[in-house]
Amino acid sequence: MTEAHATTVPTPAVQRSRWLAFGSCLALAVLGLLWELHLAPTGSGSLAIKVIPLLLALPGLWRMKLYTYRWMSLAVWLYAAEGAVRVNSAPGPEVTLAAIELVLSVLLFSACAWHVRARLAAGRQATAITSAA
Template sequence: MSDRLPTAPDTTAAAPTPGVSASRWAALLTALALAVLALGWELVWAPTGRGTLAIKALPLLLALPGLWRMRLYTYRWLSLAVWLYVTEGLVRATSESGTGAMLALGEVLLGVALFTACAMHVRLRLAAGRAAATAAARAA
C-alpha cells in the first residue's frame, strides 16, 4: 500500500513555448489570409461565374476557432486539407492568365505556408508532450 494520497489531476495547462505560439499565430494568420484570398478571388478580383466557388473558403473559416483555441485535431486535419487549395492553385496558375494566374500563385504560396505552420505546430506540441511525460516519469 502506498503512503501517498491520490491527488486530483492537474487541470492547469502549461504555457505554450515560444515556438508553439509562433506556429499558432502563423497558422491562424495564414489560414485567414487564404480565406480572404479565396473569397476575394471568386467574388471580386477574378470571378469565374456567379461566385459559387467562394464556398471553398468555408473550411478555412470553420478552422479558425480551432486554430485560435489550439485544438491539435484542427491543425492535423487542416494540414491535410490545405493540399486541395495548393492543387487548385497549381492547376489554375497553369491554365489561367493575368490576374487569375497571380491569385493562383498566391494561393499556392499561402497553402504551403499554412501546411508548414500546421506541421510545425503539431510537431512542437507533440515534442512538448513527450518532454513533459518524461519529466513526470522521472519525478515519480
C-alpha cells in the same frame, strides 16, 4: 511544475506556429473570397463556398486544437492543387492570385506540421519531467 501546468503553457515554438497557421489560414480565406467575389469572379460567385473549410478551421486553430491542425494539414492540399492548376491554366492576373494561393497553402501546411511536432515534443518533455519527479 505540475503536469497540468506543463501542458497548458505553450512553448514559444507552439505559439509561433499557431500564429503562422492562423494568419495563413485567414489570409487564404480572405484571398479566396476576394478572388471569387471581386478580383476575378467566375460565374455568380458560387465558388466562394470553397473557403468554408478554412473559416470552420479558424476557431480550432485559435484555440490550438491539435485535431484541427492535423486535418487542416491534409485539407490544405486541395487549395494547393487548385493554385497549381490555376497557375498553369488561368488567364492574366489570375496567375498571380493562384501563385499567392499556392504559397499560402504551403505556408499553412508547414505551420500546421510545425505546430503538431512542437506540441508532441512539448508533451513528451512534460511527461519526462513529471516521471522524473
